[in-house]
Amino acid sequence: MMGGMRWVTFDCFGTLVDWRHGISTSAELIAPGQGARLLEAYNRHEHAVEAESPGSRYRDVMAEALRRACAEEGVRLNPDDAGVLAATLPYWPVFAEVGGELSALREAGWRLALLTNCDRDLVAETRRRLPVPFDAVVTAEDAGAYKPAHDHFELFRNTYEPETWVHVAQSYFHDMEPAYRLGLARVWINRLGDLPSDRTVVPHIQSDLHNLLAAVETA
Template sequence: MSEKRWVTFDCFGTLVDWRHGIATGIELVAPGKGRELLDVYNRHEPRVQREHPSMRYGDVLTEALRRTAAEAEIDLLEDDARVLTAGIPFWPVFPEVRQALRELREAGWNLALLTNCDRVIIGETQRRLQVRFDAVVTAEDSGAYKPAHHHFEYFEESLGVTRDRWVHVAQSYFHDMVPAGELDITRVWINRLDVSGAPSIAHAVRPDLSDLAATVAEVHRKRNG
């Protein structure tokens, strides 16, 4: 088993502003509708992922946007349906993220991404993060989308990680906190949207990644005595 200490992250929503990216993409093909249709899109994407666990994320984005447009009675050109995939390399990183990642590296933590996207998309996104990650697990690698357990199990088994040396950090209660809790992985919930949910599901709750290195050190220390 590896003696390294790991912090794993969800990417979109935690490190990268997923809501801004989706809303801006919709706005390009349905002016004035971006924010209005964001929650509609957010209902369709996990359904597509459940129905097609082996579908690449770029195709998930396309199909979820088609369904969103159909529900809203918006006509999309065929090329329009790919607008979200085309825009991902330009989705913004949250302002405190790069510094938080650097501080974790300086404190001796290895960093990994457990992301519901494919290898091409995460490769394009990593250039914006500007901090090196030691491992990446995509839905393409694990064969399923979170909240299924596949990402966590694939990471654990492929790298020989033990749960006493692992903290998972994520924004999504549904996609990340719930499955990490089911697997008894130490976890920090980045509740950026101040949504309702049981805070006790996480070992710490933060509004963003500011001072994350201290939070990770504290939950790791408490969990391991």
């Protein structure tokens, strides 16, 4: 229990780790030349799989979303290749600015946590590549649900009782909208240059994590 402390929570994949690069390059291993197409198709299917089976392990969600993406794009997928995303996920690259920006937050007295749509074993492997330690992690396996459901946020709040809490994430749908509905301070890391459907949902927008300490303390 760390009640009364200042916390910054992060989504992991897309915010700290280059999720798009990881999926597209992994897809290239099983379907050379098709990585970009399969990435976009995968994005169209993952949330539906999570919504259909909120208690499923994330490695199974990824495998099923990849199967559907390949079927949609007419790409042959060998049955034993469906697990390629889970196999490569621990090696997906961390964005270059992560170490410096998270270090600045820690030095300023902020505690750091991950709220991730991932399994415990997979995020444990990813944490080995993150250049800064985290004080807490809430996974989909812990929450029994996938964001944008509120379970991650509620579990974190009930466990750590933050006095001050800012949520930082790349996904408008999975993170910014539920954080807005829960009344959390939030910073949108809009790496893709998307246009928000409602600007009030994302009052603080950055293209990456640079100068994040100032944004967090303003939020």
